[in-house]
Amino acid sequence: MTMQWWRDAVIYQVYPRSFADGDGDGVGDIAGIRARLGHLRDLGVDAIWMSPWYPSPMADAGYDVSDFRDIDPVFGSLAEAEALITEAHEAGIRIIVDIVPNHISSEHPWFKAALADPEAKERDYFWFRKSQNMPTNWVGEFGGTAWTRVDDDTWYLHLFTPEQPDLNWEHPDVRAEFESILRFWFDRGADGIRIDSAALLFKDPALPEVVEGQPHPFHDLDAVHDVYRSWRRIADEYADRALIGEVWMPDVERFTNYLRPDELHAAFNFDFLGCAWDPRLMRDCVDRTLAAHAHVGAPPTWVLSNHDVTRHVTRYGRADTTFSFENNLDGTPVDLELGTRRARAAALLTLALPGSAYIYQGEELGLWENEAIPHDQIQDPMYARRGHTRDGCRVPMPWSGDEPPYDFTTGAPWLPQPAEWKDRTVQAQTGDSRSMLELYRSAIRLRTFIAHDFAWLDRGEDVLAWTRGTDFACVLNLSGAPVSLPAHRSILLASSPLDGDLLPRDTAVWLRL
Ligand code: GLC
Numbered sequence: 001m002t003m004q005w006w007r008d009a010v011i012y013q014v015y016p017r018s019f020a021d022g023d024g025d026g027v028g029d030i031a032g033i034r035a036r037l038g039h040l041r042d043l044g045v046d047a048i049w050m051s052p053w054y055p056s057p058m059a060d061a062g063y064d065v066s067d068f069r070d071i072d073p074v075f076g077s078l079a080e081a082e083a084l085i086t087e088a089h090e091a092g093i094r095i096i097v098d099i100v101p102n103h104i105s106s107e108h109p110w111f112k113a114a115l116a117d118p119e120a121k122e123r124d125y126f127w128f129r130k131s132q133n134m135p136t137n138w139v140g141e142f143g144g145t146a147w148t149r150v151d152d153d154t155w156y157l158h159l160f161t162p163e164q165p166d167l168n169w170e171h172p173d174v175r176a177e178f179e180s181i182l183r184f185w186f187d188r189g190a191d192g193i194r195i196d197s198a199a200l201l202f203k204d205p206a207l208p209e210v211v212e213g214q215p216h217p218f219h220d221l222d223a224v225h226d227v228y229r230s231w232r233r234i235a236d237e238y239a240d241r242a243l244i245g246e247v248w249m250p251d252v253e254r255f256t257n258y259l260r261p262d263e264l265h266a267a268f269n270f271d272f273l274g275c276a277w278d279p280r281l282m283r284d285c286v287d288r289t290l291a292a293h294a295h296v297g298a299p300p301t302w303v304l305s306n307h308d309v310t311r312h313v314t315r316y317g318r319a320d321t322t323f324s325f326e327n328n329l330d331g332t333p334v335d336l337e338l339g340t341r342r343a344r345a346a347a348l349l350t351l352a353l354p355g356s357a358y359i360y361q362g363e364e365l366g367l368w369e370n371e372a373i374p375h376d377q378i379q380d381p382m383y384a385r386r387g388h389t390r391d392g393c394r395v396p397m398p399w400s401g402d403e404p405p406y407d408f409t410t411g412a413p414w415l416p417q418p419a420e421w422k423d424r425t426v427q428a429q430t431g432d433s434r435s436m437l438e439l440y441r442s443a444i445r446l447r448t449f450i451a452h453d454f455a456w457l458d459r460g461e462d463v464l465a466w467t468r469g470t471d472f473a474c475v476l477n478l479s480g481a482p483v484s485l486p487a488h489r490s491i492l493l494a495s496s497p498l499d500g501d502l503l504p505r506d507t508a509v510w511l512r513l
Helices: 030-035 037-043 078-090 109-116 121-125 172-187 224-237 252-257 279-296 336-352 382-386 419-424 436-447
Strands: 010-014 047-050 094-099 128-130 147-149 154-157 192-195 242-245 301-303 356-360 454-456 463-468 472-477 490-494 507-512
Touching (some): 030 037, 078 094, 094 172, 121 172, 172 224, 192 224, 224 242, 252 279, 279 463, 301 336, 336 436, 336 463, 336 472, 336 507, 436 490
Parallel strands (some): 010 047, 047 094, 094 192, 192 242, 301 356
Antiparallel strands (some): 128 154, 454 463, 463 472, 472 507
């Protein structure tokens, strides 16, 4: 594999709870992942990003970490994690671990010490404030208040749930601890780090209210860049390690500040993820992305789904195809056939653009959002605060068989799987050339031959078409009607059958020129 592998890698997100269960308790684990590594090898991905697998009370599905140097028993052991890293490397697959620096679990020894004794040095690792009333009216990232009162009028800050107290990144011990955690995982062979909530680490100590037009008190404060510069120096001490930021930021210039040459290697393109299925908006988004990343010399990324957002088969099957947490579309009508058709085209779109592409587990199977989870089974803490649950995209993978749990587990899966997924299992799709899985396998295989250079081809406003080098083109028809194709030698791949010589609506093709 090439150096600077993150520049064009296909990176597959494993959500450990829901990938495969090895011990029958209904929750996915490392044993399950090791047993199913062949699926990822056959798919042809370059790297796996593992959502958190550390010891955690699971107040936020593991994003509330109580020990960054071990594995939660529900997922296995540190020895198993090390074995997985070795086996993945043997299969030519790199491993990216998820580090959550903004907050830790309220069960972490630091927070327990801080709570037990107001004089403890650990108090300063967090944002404790004495105040009669709530220190600010900040709204947390899941909605709801951002402060919890402990006793005698003392409060602590948590931008997420009360079980996730925010760390004070002004404190040198906090910085030193995370630098040591980075080394811990790099020393164990991790090839990259995904950085959770990367833009939230610093807070304005004066604790001003959020006022439109004023600097934000906790989003994207400049001091955060100094942390990532120090992390970059650590990554550079090791060979070929990548830092990948979860940076939600509407301002593209502020976003790419995180990707300057001495900071992170890459960041998720949420601008693209939230973009409507619309020719003008998509083209603008691609242009914006390419220009901004070129400016700092960082690779663009293309992301359609992850464990926090509505699966794109569902999104693209709605009248409103955008995504944002503010605009809750849960339960609005979905045309799954249309969504699937567009998702197939989107796969060829993202895998043919320059940069690296992310695949969220199950998207290669064309899974849709399970919007029918009974309320009393919903576990996502966002649900109580915002009325939206992320559990619908976290439903366990269907591997084989005709009915749930589709060989995900020998027990009862932690979230219910739809009965309609029997034709979406890996087994059902393998060898079926019309299946989503075979489309992804072919596209990832062919992608390795795609040249670097990118240029738009003019096929009218409603068609996105571009070349990569002299002998490859991708054409995506976002108009409502069939369109003609540019001259070509052969069709390498099509997301839906062609209509004679015409490219039907919501269809993408890869052409050999
Ligand atoms: C990130 C994670 C999300 C988590 C939150 C708090 O956004 O992707 O799943 O709930 O951070 O850690």
